[in-house]
Amino acid sequence: xxxxxxxxxxxxxxxxxxxxxxxxxxxxxxxxxxxxxxxxxxxxxxxxxxxxxxxxxxxxxxxxxxxxxxxxxxxxxxxxxxxxxxxxxxxxxxxxxxxxxxxxxxxxxxxxxxxxxxxxxxxxxxxxxxxxxxxxxxxxxxxxxxxxxxxxxxxxxxxxxxxxxxxxxxxxxxxxxxxxxxxxxxxxxxxxxxxxxxxxxxxxxxxxxxxxxxxxxxxxxxxxxxxxxxxxxxxxxxxxxxxxxxxxxxxxxxxxxxxxxxxxxxxxxxxxxxxxxxxxxxxxxxxxxxxxxxxxxxxxxxxxxxxxxxxxxxxxxxxxxxxxxxxxxxxxxxxxxxxxxxxxxxxxxxxxxxxxxxxxxxxxxxxxxxxxxxxxxxxxxxxxxxxxxxxxxxxxxxxxxxxxxxxxxxxxxxxxxxxxxxxxxxxxxxxxxxxxxxxxxxxxxxxxxxxxxxxxxxxxxxx
RNA sequence: GGCGGCGUGGCCGAGUGGUUAGGCAGGGGCCUGCAAAGCCCCGUACUCCGGUUCGAAUCCGGACGCCGCCUCCA
Numbered sequence: 333x334x335x336x337x338x339x340x341x342x343x344x345x346x347x348x349x350x351x352x353x354x355x356x357x358x359x360x361x362x363x364x365x366x367x368x369x370x371x372x373x374x375x376x377x378x379x380x381x382x383x384x385x386x387x388x389x390x391x392x393x394x395x396x397x398x399x400x401x402x403x404x405x406x407x408x409x410x411x412x413x414x415x416x417x418x419x420x421x422x423x424x425x426x427x428x429x430x431x432x433x434x435x436x437x438x439x440x441x442x443x444x445x446x447x448x449x450x451x452x453x454x455x456x457x458x459x460x461x462x463x464x465x466x467x468x469x470x471x472x473x474x475x476x477x478x479x480x481x482x483x484x485x486x487x488x489x490x491x492x493x494x495x496x497x498x499x500x501x502x503x504x505x506x507x508x509x510x511x512x513x514x515x516x517x518x519x520x521x522x523x524x525x526x527x528x529x530x531x532x533x534x535x536x537x538x539x540x541x542x543x544x545x546x547x548x549x550x551x552x553x554x555x556x557x558x559x560x561x562x563x564x565x566x567x568x569x570x571x572x573x574x575x576x577x578x579x580x581x582x583x584x585x586x587x588x589x590x591x592x593x594x595x596x597x598x599x600x601x602x603x604x605x606x607x608x609x610x611x612x613x614x615x616x617x618x619x620x621x622x623x624x625x626x627x628x629x630x631x632x633x634x635x636x637x638x639x640x641x642x643x644x645x646x647x648x649x650x651x652x653x654x655x656x657x658x659x660x661x662x663x664x665x666x667x668x669x670x671x672x673x674x675x676x677x678x679x680x681x682x683x684x685x686x687x688x689x690x691x692x693x694x695x696x697x698x699x700x701x702x703x704x705x706x707x708x709x710x711x712x713x714x715x716x717x718x719x720x721x722x723x724x725x726x727x728x729x730x731x732x733x734x735x736x737x738x739x740x741x742x743x744x745x746x747x748x749x750x751x752x753x754x755x756x757x758x759x760x761x762x763x764x765x766x767x768x769x770x771x772x773x774x775x776x777x778x779x780x781x782x783x784x785x786x787x788x789x790x791x792x793x794x795x
Numbered sequence: 796g797g798c799g800g801c802g803u804g805g806c807c808g809a810g811u812g813g814u815u816a817g818g819c820a821g822g823g824g825c826c827u828g829c830a831a832a833g834c835c836c837c838g839u840a841c842u843c844c845g846g847u848u849c850g851a852a853u854c855c856g857g858a859c860g861c862c863g864c865c866u867c868c869a
Contacts, residue, residue: 342799360869368869375869405867487865493797497865510865536867558869565868587869588800591862597869625818626808631801631862638807641819648818651832696809700817707834714826714834766828773830784831791832 334389336382336554337629337692339562339584340485344692347583350553355391357383358544358581360557360565361443363400363536364424365409367606368431370590370619370634371597375558377620378587378628378693380437381735382556385689387666388734396547397440398540399425401447402533407522417523431607435616436662436736444543446534450525452542453534456576457514461529465575466514468529469505473515475537476507480571483510486584487563512568514538537568544569545578555581559629562586588631605634618642620737621649624695645703649732652706653739654793655713656725660740661733669734677720678727681705685731695735702728744794750779758789 336347349355359379362372379397386393401421410417432439457473460466465479477483483491491510498509513535518524524531544552557566566584573580590597592605610619619634622642626632652658661667674682681701688697705728712721729739746754753776760768773783773790781792 362869371869373869378869484865487798489798489865494865497797499866560864560868563864564866589863589869621818622807629800630808633807635807637819641807644820645818648832655833691811694809697816700809703817710833711835761828764828770829782831785827785829786832 334386334391334690335692336583336585339586342488345583347554349391350551350582353390353392354394355386355554356394356548356552357386357396357554357556358540358548358552359395359397359440359555360540360561361397361399362428363403363405364421364428365403365405366424367427367608369597369607370605370610371558372428373431373435373607373610373619374590374623374632374634375556375587376432376437377435377623377736379556379585381620381624381628381695382585382693383438384666384736385693385734388669389686389690390668390670393441394548395440396442396444396544398543399428399443399445400536400539401425401445402523403446403536411521427608431611434611435607435619436738438664438666438736442547444547446539446543449539449542449546450534452546453515453538454525454527456538456542456572458528460514460572460575463575467507470517471505472513472517472532472535473529474506474511475514475568475571475575477510477512477568477571478508480574482574483567483571486567486570510564512537512564514572537565538572540565541569541572541580544581545573551579551582553581554583554585556585556587559586559588587628591631591633592635610634610639614639615643615646617737617740618646620735621646621699624699624735624737627696628693648703648706649737649739650742652709652725652728653741655710656722656729657741658725658729658739660738661729662736662738667730667733669730672726672730674727674730675723677705677708678723681724681727682731689735698731698735702731742793744792746792750776750781750792753779754790754792761785761790 334347335344337344359375362368383393383395402417406417406420409415410420413420457466460475461468461473466473466475477491484494487494495508495510514537515527515529515532515534518531518533522533524533544555555566562584570580597605618639619642622632622634622638625642653660669682685698685701688694688701705724709721709724709728712724732739753772757769757772757776760772776783776792780795782795784791
């Protein structure tokens with residue numbers, strides 16, 4: 333049975349489906365005003381892995397993730413760069429999808445944009461105003477959190493204690509410091525949309541509730557995002573749904589942050605590393621492996637050292653892929669267990685990995701098991717048990733594939749000069765001319781090749 | 796002030812009371828002309844102090860240290 337930590341109940345519990353066999357899942361996406369950073373990379377990887385595992389397990393997953401394409405940050409950036417909000421959003425959305433493709437995060441089934449949903453948001457705000465849950469001030473429309481009896485459910489604190497610690501600056505027109513903007517009144521030079529309660533633009537918290545309910549319907553199964561969205565963003569989404577009388581997400585999942593040193597990587601601290609930068613220097617799969625090796629709810633340290641560590645571990649996986657000529661999985665393709673055959677020891681592996689991943693996405697355990705299995709496969713092959721070895725290697729590949737991690741048996745174009753050196757080295761070795769063979773190996777290494785001997789002779793691949 | 800989390804061997808990082816997590820790095824061995832890859836073996840751990848228990852990294856209490864949320868953030 334599929335079990336996942338639910339932030340509302342603070343415990344791991346069954347992840348139920350509204351419709352048998354189908355899982356509806358919404359993940360809060362990025363605001364596109366800058367390059368994606370490591371935190372974006374983590375949350376997209378975590379929920380991509382979740383989606384892939386659910387799919388692998390046989391569920392039909394409906395995965396929706398939004399793009400916030402209108403927001404203060406976008407407006408600020410546009411003004412700073414003397415550009416338009418549309419241009420800023422389009423540019424960084426393009427960067428976003430490039431980065432997603434690079435880290436192998438599969439496209440959502442739907443990617444609603446806030447600006448496409450303004451009319452629906454206006455309708456929601458109107459109804460909240462009509463029921464007096466929202467009120468108009470000089471700078472917009474606010475939601476009155478006191479009208480939602482269980483406000484604070486996700487925060488794990490009642491309204492009073494949240495209010496006591498509120499750090500929001502006082503605003504005379506707001507009834508409570510915790511009340512949040514549903515609609516921000518138009519300012520000159522900023523994009524705005526007409527509305528009965530005054531032209532303006534939507535607040536961040538309103539778009540996700542509208543888009544998720546529109547695309548996934550009332551009482552959809554799972555709503556996910558970074559831990560920092562739990563409060564107030566998700567709380568506020570939920571509040572709007574509750575106030576509208578619409579059942580909202582039945583299960584809430586939150587992933588831990590990326591740490592820089594001992595601190596959370598965050599906007600206010602400005603201690604970002606862009607995902608784009610990381611990808612220029614590293615095999616993108618190393619980041620996925622790094623994410624898989626720690627639990628999704630734990631903080632992870634992403635540093636040159638931890639990334640390099642993951643890259644070296646990856647080399648072991650790729651060596652397996654070369655040895656057994658495994659087919660690369662992952663990317664846009666979502667695998668299904670039903671497309672693979674697991675027999676004997678491989679079947680046992682499959683069962684144990686399934687149990688781990690079904691239990692709150694315990695990827696660290698799964699990865700540990702797969703590394704054990706990798707050793708087993710190599711040992712079997714060393715022993716001459718080629719069939720069992722191949723079965724096990726295939727299972728390892730399939731199960732890493734179920735988490736979107738591709739094992740690569742990289743093949744390189746070998747130029748004729750290098751090919752000649754390889755041939756000469758094999759000839760030298762046949763003549764037991766070790767000095768000559770070593771010299772030719774040095775030459776190949778100097779050309780950027782990794783040289784390995786095998787029963788089939790000199791093998792080279794790019795370093 | 797309220798709420799929550801964390802403190803594991805050289806590093807990263809799991810861990811559901813009892814038997815090896817795993818990876819990286821390091822040491823020894825096998826294989827190999829050498830190297831690489833692969834296989835086998837190996838180190839030391841659980842912040843501190845009490846308690847419960849036959850037995851605790853794991854449960855309880857306390858101390859110390861660290862981090863986060865209650866503005867923006869994935």
